[in-house]
Amino acid sequence: MSILRISTGVVSGTMIKSAAAGLVLLGTAFAVTGQASADEVIVGLVTKTEVNPFFVKMRQAAEEEAKAKGVKLIARAGKFDGDNEGQVTAIEDLISAGAKGILVTPNNSTGMLGIIKKARDAGVLVIALDTATDPADAVDATFATDNFEAGVQQGTYARKALGDKKPVLAMLDGTPGGTVDTFRHNGYLKGFGLAEGDPAIAGSAITNGAQDKGQVGMENLLSKNGDINAVYTINEPAAAGGYAALKSFGKEADVVLTSIDGGCAGVRDVKAGKIAATVMQFPYKMAAMGVDAVVDYAASGKKPSGFVNTGSFLITDKPIAGIESKDTEWGLKNCWGD
Structure with a gap:
């Protein structure tokens, strides 16, 4: 399989048709024109960003599964976490390119509804990965972590690890408007045993899931x-x-x-004692299942439906009685389902 990486410009229909069957197009700012040939299956992947390691792993899984199934993957991403407009444009391009199915991690759970409907009305299978839409049935199916339950796991562990200390809680949130942010935040509070607005919550900061913003936000809260x-x-x-x-x-x-993620770097941070515990999820599994579903749809017309929980595990080297967990040795062997 050949890989073409493009940052700007236009890929013509002629170029697409003359490329090898396993061509993967990667980029953040290009337009795809022309239609797929009658016998080729195009799978689109639209992630929130290209730089977050979680979505890098998701793209890697989609590339490998597409190669194994003999289909073409076109991978696009927003320029930053929260770039709803960029994702809408990416899906427009994929519809024009003749994608049979589109896998998307919506930056905004309601902001994508119009373009998702347009894709489905055009006969394109649309599956949400990682982040559910609102309403959930705006897509054909969702393959994701149960993010509320992952939040509950995180919060339950944190409260018990705190012991008899009176809690003074800071919350480093993600990007407003996404179900992942809402579900994890609310799940953590439930697991911790607090209601929104409780005086034990010292404050919160918007991080967009980025390290630099996490540091600044935490500094401000401290x-x-x-x-x-x-x-x-x-x-x-x-x-x-x-x-x-x-x-x-x-x-x-x-x-x-x-925390929540379960990437290899995060598991190493748990091992080093920087993070007390993290909840591992499986983006590799989400993407591979998504590609397989599009391939099945192309062959049989059968669509998946509903929510499919791809699972999660609490990872810590400081286990607490009554809380199921795995250690970092297991975590490093299974990080992100690779």
Whole structure:
């Protein structure tokens, strides 16, 4: 399989038709014109960003599964977490290119509804990966972590790890408008045993799931309240930023910092004691299942439906009685389902 990486420009229909059957197009700012040939199956993948390791792994899985199934993958992404407009444009291009199915991780769970309907009305199978739409039945199916339950796992562990200490909680949230952010945030609070607005919540910061914003957000929260002893994080990049801030304040040993992702880097941070526990999810499985579903749809016309939970596990080297978990040795062998 050949791989063509393009950052800007236009890929003509002639170029697409003359490329090898296994061609994968990767990029963030190009248009795809022309139609697929009658016998080729195009699978589109539209992720939130190209740089977040979670979505890098998802794209890798889609590339490998597409190659194994003999179909063409066109992978696109938003320019940043929250780039709803960029994702809409990407799906427009994939419809024009003749994609049989599109796998999408929506930046905004309601902002994609119009373009998703347009794709489905054109006969394109649309599957949400990782992030559900709102309403959930706006897509044909969703293959994802149960993000509310993952949040519950994180919060339950954090509260018990805190022991008898009175909680002073900081929350490093992701990007407003996405179901992942909402479900994980609310799940954590349920697991921790707090309601939204509880005075035990010292404050929150929007990180967009990025390390630099996680660090700045945590620094700001610590400047306002130095008694913080528990930190929720939307993902492991935000947790890495949060840890850097805690360390700069000399607080890294006094705070229960937890996360969700289960990437190899995050598991290593758990092993090193930077993160007390993380909840592993499986983006590789999500993407591979998505490609397989599009291939099946192209062959039989059969569509998947509903929500498919791709699973999650709590990873920690400091297990707590009554909470099911795996250690980092297991985590490093299974990170992100590779």
